[in-house]
Amino acid sequence: MIIDALLRDQYSINAARKIAKLADSCLNKNARDRPTMNQVVEILKQAIQDSQKGTNSVNNNFGASGSKLGKKTPS
Secondary structure (H helix, E strand, O other): OOOOHHHOOOOEHHHHHHHHHHHHHHOOOOHHHOOOHHHHHHHHHHHHHHHHHOOOEHHHHOOOOOOOOOOOOOO
């Protein structure tokens, strides 16, 4: 995962991953597969909480790559 160096120490890597996964899900071609605005708000709230916990910070994992975010499988 690539994160702007200016954001170092401001967000946890877990929060960054959640937001990246959310952004990806918002780009689904089929509107029914996209999250609702309520879901978006809840996921962003969780990401903020992750950042405030201060664990697993971006600084400790800066430059980590190769991890694939979970993809939503069609049901």
